[in-house]
Amino acid sequence: LLDPSLLKRTEGYLFKKGGANHGNGMRRNWKRRYFVLGECTSESGSNGYELRYYDYQGGTHKGSIDLAGCEVFCEARSMHKQVKYEFQILLASGNIQQLSSDSYDEREEWIETLNMAIAYVKKMEQGAVGKVITHSLASSLLCVYGFYHLLTVESLLLCLTVGVQP
Numbered sequence: 001l002l003d004p005s006l007l008k009r010t011e012g013y014l015f016k017k018g019g020a021n022h023g024n025g026m027r028r029n030w031k032r033r034y035f036v037l038g039e040c041t042s043e044s045g046s047n048g049y050e051l052r053y054y055d056y057q058g059g060t061h062k063g064s065i066d067l068a069g070c071e072v073f074c075e076a077r078s079m080h081k082q083v084k085y086e087f088q089i090l091l092a093s094g095n096i097q098q099l100s101s102d103s104y105d106e107r108e109e110w111i112e113t114l115n116m117a118i119a120y121v122k123k124m125e126q127g128a129v130g131k132v133i134t135h136s137l138a139s140s141l142l143c144v145y146g147f148y149h150l151l152t153v154e155s156l157l158l159c160l161t162v163g164v165q166p
Contacts (some may be wrong), residue, residue, distance in 0.1 A: 018031050072113070
């Protein structure tokens with residue numbers, strides 16, 4: 001899988017907008033949850049990543065977000081006082097998971113890490129990644145594209161496909 005040192009943020013507290021929206025006017029609250037990015041194995045046996053969340057660090061596991069087929073984007077949607085630096089994960093199902101961090105830098109680190117994991121999962125699904133993505137490859141991506149948080153999943157996939165080298 002990805003070289004762990006490439007992933008700037010693999011755990012920490014975020015606010016998560018809870019509950020499913022069934023169109024019945026159900027109130028959906030923002031709750032502080034502890035998130036951990038972890039490796040997982042799909043039903044087909046391929047390796048990937050999921051974002052697990054808990055009541056608090058070391059607390060009860062509340063759920064997981066499989067990152068296969070997801071996209072991460074940043075859009076201001078909420079006026080809630082706890083929502084400072086919001087971002088969203090578009091799930092493979094078409095639903096949107098809304099998250100918020102306490103700082104701009106923390107949000108950018110989460111977005112960068114999630115995009116790297118999602119791009120890797122996409123390449124694994126396409127069977128085009130045969131090696132661990134290392135710091136030298138990531139440095140090349142940084143030189144080519146500027147900043148990680150400006151990388152889209154598609155541009156990272158292109159780099160992985162053509163095999164950008166330092």
